[in-house]
Amino acid sequence: MAHIVLEKVEKNFSGVTVIPPLDLEIEDGEFVVFVGPSGCGKSTLLRLIAGLEDVTDGTISINGKDSTSVPPAKRGLAMVFQSYALYPHMTVRKNIGFPLRMAKMDKSEQVRRVEQAAAVLNLTDYLDRRPSQLSGGQRQRVAIGRAIVREPAAFLFDEPLSNLDAALRVGMRLEISGLHKRLKTTMIYVTHDQVEAMTMADKIVVLHDGRIEQVGSPLELYRAPRNLFVAGFIGSPKMNFIEGTKAEKFGAHTIGIRSEHITPSPTEGLWKGQVGLSEHLGSDTFLHIQMEEHNDPITVRSGGDVDMHHGDTIYLTPDANYIYRFDDRGLRIT
């Protein structure tokens, strides 16, 4: 169980600021996801918490204890790496048991814990194989197994699913969420995939250029983004942004509207445009509509049985309750 507090944490790499001073609090038992585009400093932040990188300034405290200069092994955290970082010359059993061996734990206790972890992760049949003989998903599970045997205060995941194929990723996402429900241990999870963030997190931390843009529950971020970046990053398909005279009518520099809050009609509406590409997903159809005097096409979600074709003229009506207004600095006007 861990309550992690970051105070004015700062990180420079040879003079280049990667993370400007940043405050963050992670509650005990929370599933926190750090999300942001690549290079936003989310992995660095995780490595700072793990102790693999030293902070340039500020303090990190775990359970009320200042852990800023505590070595990684002593912080009581376990980490799952993007490349899994399994030890290739050791069997699965030895890989999972390695942290226990290093802690010089009693042999029978080691065996008990390894077998328990293997049972939890469906690895019992593979205990005597080497990592090279396992599939990607199994390797991922071994890496998680190596983390859970230590019974850590918190788990740190560094983009753990990015090396798996799409189907496996959905499965592992559920498994990790299930693990969190069962263990109720604090988990910090880094990803660039906002779908992973939305589906797994109790709390999402959106990072951009090392700064925290917004912290909140998935639906909070979805419904009440603080600025243009968060509005554009959270949600799929991306929120539509409209500038210029159309936005000025709503008293904003930019307005944003999600694809599901626009009603398309062949006959009447507020905005006029032409149907460009349409993506039929069966349950939904995403129409990309090219508007007059507006360069980027607008994405509109419509029912699966929509009868509109490339080149048709179409009228769009945004739902006034769901129009997000942003000022010229990108902050949302409330």
Added chain:
Amino acid sequence: MMAPAVFLLLVWMLVPLSMTLFFSFKKYLPLRGGDLGWVGFENYIRFVTSSSFWPSVQATLTIVGGVLLITVVLGILLALLLDQPMWGQGVVRILVIAPFFVMPTVSALVWKNMFMDPVNGLLAHLWKFFGFAPYEWLSQASLFSVTLIVSWQWLPFATLILLTAIQSLDREQLEAAEIDGAPALAKFFHIILPHLGQAVTIVILIQTIFLLSIFAEIFVTTQGSFGTKTLTYLIFQRVLESQNVGLGSAGGVYAIILANIVAIFLMRIVGKNLDK
């Protein structure tokens, strides 16, 4: 297409080999009567029953084993050291590799005259500085001295291969071990050393093949005296000092067999290691 190259290689290999085989069955003394006809396996029997045969095999194995031990152990340590980020890394690496470019004859001469000479050698001066009598390296510890010289030559090779192996180690593995609570020594024995296994086998294989035939270092320093007569040197003595080509050729055939046994043995280890 390949025929001319294959032909050239075959001739290159087969002519000396078959000539060695041819002479090994003859009594051939160039300065004492020349070709004295076929003698069957007499040369082979004489070569192994001679009192210098087993000591020479022993000397060969001692030198090869000693050099392998020194170069692999020091090579790993040096590679670990050179892997650390430091100022002037490029220059230091070139300096470390430098001994490999020195010709064996030259390096043996340098060691013999500049370091191990009991009168003018640097080591003699060092001994005298601390009040000891200068040590006569090449006569009192001849086998060790030769091993030392050859190790000095081959250490860069081992270091270079092991360094590239260390650099290919996934950093995340070391970080994972760090988080798993492994101290530096445990990280070395559980992560780095197993990762180096393959490179170490390759170093041992390549070095053994070359070390079995070291000659210049012995020729320049002890001329085969004080127990440094290796199999290669014994063959040289039989052919050129005793002018007995037949006997030397028989020794050559033994050397070929020995080298092949070592090679097969090592190939198997490498094969096993590469399978993993």
